[in-house]
Amino acid sequence: MKIIRYSHNGAENWGILEGETLRCLPEGPYGALTPTGAPIARTDVKLLAPVKPGKLVCVGLNYVLHARESGLALPEEPMLFMCSPQAIIGPEDVIVLDSHEQRVEFEAEVGIVIRKRARNISAAEVDGYILGYTCANDVSNRDLQLKDKQFTRAKSFDTYKPMGPWIETDLDPDNQTIRLLQNGEVRQDSTTADMIFPTRFIVEFISGIMTLEPGDVIITGTPSGVAPMKTGDRIEVEISGIGTLVNTVV
DSSP states (O other): OEEEEEEETTEEEEEEEETTEEEEOTTOTTSOOOOEEEEEEGGGSEEEOSOOOSOEEEEESOBHHHHHHTTOOOOSSOEEEEEOGGGEEOTTOEEOOSOSSSOEEOOEEEEEEEOSOBSSOOGGGGGGGEEEEEEEEOOEEHHHHHHHTSSHHHHOSTTOEEEEEEEESSOOTTSOEEEEEETTEEEEEEEGGGBSSOHHHHHHHHHTTSOBOTTOEEEOOOOSOOOBOOTTOEEEEEETTTEEEEEEEO
16 A cells, blocks of 8 residues: 655645545545545646654664775664755755765664554564655765764754655565666665664664654665765656655756
8 A cells, every 4th residue: 555645725634645646645644544535646746745744763784785885894773863854855855965065875774663553662663653664865964974983963964864656555565676876877786685783673662762652764775876966956866665765956
């Protein structure tokens, strides 16, 4: 099932996408997931970011090959940091670089969307707390990251967290291909099986630290191949079983 957030006739709604049509979810994505109303053509709506989280929790250095290309040891536990939820934009929205001189890079990632309150849950319980998964791009200003010695400012500029195009509820998150294309050229090409910490363990780990609320999003790290972006770029994040998130850069 593909859960979307969309704009139609000046109003924002949640819905279920079925092929080339959609139907409204009047109770939102955390209720019974029962669509109502007449079908609407997908071409008649604008897809918005499918998430509106209270918290955006990020995992760093979570792919083996990315750690190796960075010259860093594999972490013993997930490395966590927080980013501003206001940085989130949707499919076809524009990434606005904060600097033309500094190095701003793309990072293709799997996003986990929480369905119900989670605190101190086990990995075996996690599936019951997850709404689904989405594509994400963890845009990062590397110069500021090195200057600050932490990640919040470098990754929290408005537009620096594209997500979408929808939330896929039926997915095995630990056995999917993940790719990023820059102007049609493949830059990142890996599989979530290369994750150091798999998705269910990540949710278990974070829920032991903080309460996760419905709508909260966790992004799970990026594979090898990160590189800088420039004005005019077309960036595509492809995750099998989910779809493709497309954004341009200015």
